[in-house]
Amino acid sequence: MTHGSTSELRFPDGFAWGTATAAYQIEGATSEDGRLPSVWDTFSRVPGKTANGETGDVACDHYHRYPEDIALLARLGVSHYRFSLAWPRIQPEGRGGLNPAGVDFYSRLVDLLLENGIQPWVTLYHWDLPQTLEDAGGWPARDTAERFADFATRIHQRLGDRVTDWTTLNEPWCAAFLGYANGYHAPGRTDKAAAVRSAHHLLLGHGLAVQALRAGGARNLGITLNLYPVDPVTDTDADRDAARRVDGLMNRIFLDPVLRGSYPADVIADLASITDTEHVRDGDLAVISAPVDFLGVNYYSRHVVRAGGGTPGTGLSPFVGAEDVDFVRRPGWPTTVTGWETDPDGLHETLTRVTRDYGPLPLYVTENGVAYDDQVVEVEGESRVLDEGRRTYLEDHFRAAHRAIADGVDLRGYFVWSLLDNYEWSEGYGRRFGLVHVDFATQRRTLKDSGRWFAEVTRANGLEVAG
Ligand code: FCB
Numbered sequence: 001m002t003h004g005s006t007s008e009l010r011f012p013d014g015f016a017w018g019t020a021t022a023a024y025q026i027e028g029a030t031s032e033d034g035r036l037p038s039v040w041d042t043f044s045r046v047p048g049k050t051a052n053g054e055t056g057d058v059a060c061d062h063y064h065r066y067p068e069d070i071a072l073l074a075r076l077g078v079s080h081y082r083f084s085l086a087w088p089r090i091q092p093e094g095r096g097g098l099n100p101a102g103v104d105f106y107s108r109l110v111d112l113l114l115e116n117g118i119q120p121w122v123t124l125y126h127w128d129l130p131q132t133l134e135d136a137g138g139w140p141a142r143d144t145a146e147r148f149a150d151f152a153t154r155i156h157q158r159l160g161d162r163v164t165d166w167t168t169l170n171e172p173w174c175a176a177f178l179g180y181a182n183g184y185h186a187p188g189r190t191d192k193a194a195a196v197r198s199a200h201h202l203l204l205g206h207g208l209a210v211q212a213l214r215a216g217g218a219r220n221l222g223i224t225l226n227l228y229p230v231d232p233v234t235d236t237d238a239d240r241d242a243a244r245r246v247d248g249l250m251n252r253i254f255l256d257p258v259l260r261g262s263y264p265a266d267v268i269a270d271l272a273s274i275t276d277t278e279h280v281r282d283g284d285l286a287v288i289s290a291p292v293d294f295l296g297v298n299y300y301s302r303h304v305v306r307a308g309g310g311t312p313g314t315g316l317s318p319f320v321g322a323e324d325v326d327f328v329r330r331p332g333w334p335t336t337v338t339g340w341e342t343d344p345d346g347l348h349e350t351l352t353r354v355t356r357d358y359g360p361l362p363l364y365v366t367e368n369g370v371a372y373d374d375q376v377v378e379v380e381g382e383s384r385v386l387d388e389g390r391r392t393y394l395e396d397h398f399r400a401a402h403r404a405i406a407d408g409v410d411l412r413g414y415f416v417w418s419l420l421d422n423y424e425w426s427e428g429y430g431r432r433f434g435l436v437h438v439d440f441a442t443q444r445r446t447l448k449d450s451g452r453w454f455a456e457v458t459r460a461n462g463l464e465v466a467g
Contacts, residue, residue, distance in 0.1 A: 009402050010462035016119070016413025017458040018080035019073065019435060020367050022126035022170065024056045025422040027086060029063035033101035036092035038128035039138070039179075040425075043186030051428030059423045061443050063105065068445065070112050072436055073419065076451060077458035080119045082366060082415045083109070084126035084170065091151050094130035094144075103158050110162050120163050121415070123224065124152050124209065126170040127179075127186065127425075134187050139176065139198035142279065149208035156213050164219045167296055167366070168209045171226040172202040173250055181320045184426055192320045193275040200279055203257050207287035214290070224296030224366045225254050229349045230303045233328045238307035245270050245322040246305050259358040261289035270321040294412065295354065296366030299397075300338075302346035304328045336393075337371050338431060344396040351404040351411060362410050368397050369417035371424070371431040376439070376446050385437045385448035394450060398463060416454065420445070 024040045031037075044055035062069055073081050087094065089102035113120045125148065133144055152168065169175070178185035181195035189195075206223050213221055230247040232239035248267040256264045262285060268277060308326035319325055329335070334342045351363055370393040374385045394416065405411050421438040424431035429440055435451035438444070457463060 008460065008462050008464055009399065010460075011402065011414075012405065012412075013461075014412075015461055016080045016121075016364065016415075017461070018078045018082055018121060018413065018415040019076065019419035020082035020415040020417050021062075021419050021422065022084045022123070023086035023089070024059070024126070024128045025418075025424070026060040026062040026069075026420055027089075028056065028058040028061045030055075030057050032063065033089070033105070034092055034099040035086065035089040035102060037131040038086070038088040039131055039134045039186035040128050041088075042131050042134075043188050046188060049188060050426050051430055054423065054428030056423045058440075060420045060438050060440075062420070065443065066109055067112060069419065070109075070116055070118070072445060072447065072451075073113075073118055074116045075447065075455060076419075076435065077455045078118060079458070080121050080165075080413060080415065081113055081419070082121040082123060082167075084123035084128075085155060086128055087125065087148075087151055088128060088130040090155055092130060092132075094133035094136075094147050095150070098154055098158070103155070106155075106159060110159055114162060119165065121165040121167070122159070122163050123167040123170050124148075124155070125168065125175075125205075127175055129187070138180070138187060138189075138194075139201050140180065140191075140194040142201055142204070145201045145205035145208060148205035149212050152209035153212040153216065156216050156218060160213075160216060160218060166213055166218050166221050168206040168221070168223050169202055170224045170296075170366075171298060172199060172206070172223075172254060173226055176202055177249075177320055195320055196271055196275045197279045199253060200284070203254065203288045204284055206258070207284075207290050210290040210292060211287065220293045222292045222294035222296055222364075223254075223258060224298055225251075226298040226300070226367075227251050227255075227350045227354070228299075228301065228303045229346045229353070230305060233304050233306040236307075239305070242305045242307045242322065242325045246303055246319070246325055249319070249321045250303075255354070255358060257285055257288045258292065259289070259295070259361070261285045267321070274320060292361075294362040294364055295358075296364050297350060297354065298367035298417075299347045299350055299365060300368065301340040302343045302349075304330055337373060338427075342370070342393060342396075344400040346400075347397050348400040348404045348407075351401065351409045352407055355404075355409045360408070360410055362412050364413040364415065365401060365411070366415050367417040368414070369394070369433050371433045374421070374432045374437055374448060376437055383446045385446055385450075387448045387450045390435075390448065390450040391453045394454065395463060398457065402462075 176198035232243040421434035
């Protein structure tokens with residue numbers, strides 16, 4: 001559509017615009033109302049594991065301030081809000097009956113969202129495993145998958161009358177490999193075979209939960225994966241093989257079981273020196289590939305790799321099954337404070353690749369966003385955060401998503417990470433991803449300029465483009 005010198009980049013009618021958060025990153029109140037510790041409560045207390053020893057004890061105090069945060073969502077004009085349920089708040093020991101106060105918190109949150117015309121988009125697991133379940137073996141133990149399905153079933157019985165959109169897991173790659181192989185995330189174990197078993201049991205938990213929720217009448221069910229294009233730095237056979245392995249061990253190891261009902265043979269071969277597949281039982285893959293209604297894609301960056309010696313300090317090594325792969329930074333390429341390269345074309349590539357390789361299926365970008373060192377400044381008596389960089393970053397990624405739709409991708413929605421500056425796991429509070437700035441000393445919230453701009457995008461269902 002063209003109006004004089006401006007045109008509009010419109011998204012399909014009914015496109016879901018939202019923001020995303022996760023329980024441990026925003027809620028705080030970690031020992032209130034019957035909540036027990038999760039692996040993150042324990043891990044963040046281990047000296048040296050998180051920046052400045054920071055924990056999620058208070059975080060954004062969202063547990064007490066959720067009405068204010070929902071008012072911010074309303075100001076952003078979003079149609080949807082993606083948040084996760086804290087398993088240790090709802091079922092504190094990971095088994096048995098639910099904690100009424102925990103259920104009540106999410107029930108109130110859901111009601112207030114709906115009163116504001118915002119559709120709740122629930123993630124059942126965003127990494128906060130009850131510590132009692134970790135003590136009983138954690139994700140390397142098969143029983144944890146059963147426990148997860150039980151938790152999912154019980155909370156769906158309580159919220160399913162109002163919540164239609166359910167995501168089982170957020171980024172099982174991080175939970176399994178950062179949590180159990182390189183120790184960068186909770187629970188901080190460094191056992192490669194345990195990480196591979198964890199990946200399978202997370203997937204099994206996903207499949208069991210999908211079956212249970214489907215039987216319970218849930219309408220929109222899916223899983224969220226962190227996906228990356230993986231490129232070889234040169235066209236040599238060795239570099240191309242490095243890229244194949246990383247793609248296998250980050251992307252296809254999850255995509256194939258969920259969407260094709262099998263593990264990729266090359267990935268099994270790459271992992272053979274680490275573990276056999278005895279933990280994969282007959283029938284598991286049929287459970288894991290129970291049909292989903294959508295795939296959630298979290299996209300932040302691209303990986304460029306070369307055959308080499310393993311790069312320490314990237315947060316990716318030891319990289320299970322690809323210990324001899326180097327992750328390469330491209331000289332001159334824009335990076336953000338996280339060290340991740342900004343590469344919007346990679347989003348287009350990821351969405352089109354999934355559509356091409358796994359058949360047309362509804363996709364949602366369930367996370368995309370960027371951290372900057374944002375400051376609150378006073379401009380003509382008004383508190384502002386002049387985060388032009390984030391606006392540009394988002395605009396470039398929205399355009400890439402729009403191009404993917406034009407190229408045939410069934411993209412149904414887009415959730416910006418994140419609503420609020422929050423606890424960025426091992427990186428602590430120093431990584432500000434929010435559309436809303438949080439002063440962690442006072443809990444004062446300030447809508448950033450990018451948030452003001454995002455409100456225009458949600459209301460127009462698209463971008464106004466000069467030219
Ligand atoms: C993703 C996580 C999310 C947040 C962003 C920056 O991997 O799902 O919780 O940490 O990265």
